[in-house]
Amino acid sequence: MSRVLERFPEACIEVIVSPAPAGAYGQHKTPDADFQQRLAMCRLAFEDERVHINPIEEKLPAPNFTWQTLKALGDPKVGSRWALVMGRDQFQSLAGWKHAADLVLRCDLIVVDRDSSQSWADILEQLEGSLGSLKPA
Numbered sequence: 001m002s003r004v005l006e007r008f009p010e011a012c013i014e015v016i017v018s019p020a021p022a023g024a025y026g027q028h029k030t031p032d033a034d035f036q037q038r039l040a041m042c043r044l045a046f047e048d049e050r051v052h053i054n055p056i057e058e059k060l061p062a063p064n065f066t067w068q069t070l071k072a073l074g075d076p077k078v079g080s081r082w083a084l085v086m087g088r089d090q091f092q093s094l095a096g097w098k099h100a101a102d103l104v105l106r107c108d109l110i111v112v113d114r115d116s117s118q119s120w121a122d123i124l125e126q127l128e129g130s131l132g133s134l135k136p137a
Contacts, residue, residue: 001046004085004110013051013085015042016069020062022098067099070106082107 004013019035031038035058042053056072057064066084076082084107086094091111094100 001048001051001085003112005048005050008110011050011083012080013046013048014054014073015046015051016054016057017042018057018064020064022063022065065098067097067103067106070103083110084108085110085112087112 001013001015005011017035017038021029021031023029033041035055039053039055046053057069060068060072070082073082084103086109088111091109094104094109097103
């Protein structure tokens with residue numbers, strides 16, 4: 001997160017903690033720590049005034065999908081736009097997310113590099129096959 005804060009110094013970041021995270025292609029996740037423990041860990045990990053730990057998904061049906069969270073968050077502040085911060089591994093699986101094509105229209109994607117066996121070009125080509133062009137206009 002520190003790289004994101006450095007790269008986007010004007011950003012306000014909402015860290016969304018989910019009680020029942022959905023997974024790509026219907027492979028939902030089962031975290032070892034419960035919701036309250038994960039909230040507490042996030043509060044400890046992100047002690048920056050620009051980061052807000054948001055428990056909004058606690059009130060949403062499980063498993064929750066990102067598009068539902070964005071809908072529940074509503075429109076961003078005037079002059080702002082929502083962005084999703086995700087690891088390269090999650091970006092690779094984006095085509096398997098619910099309403100993925102709508103997500104890339106509704107918000108920006110900030111992809112943090114992680115180890116991957118695929119090149120960026122291969123990942124983009126694979127996603128463009130299922131989502132359409134992801135290149136900036």
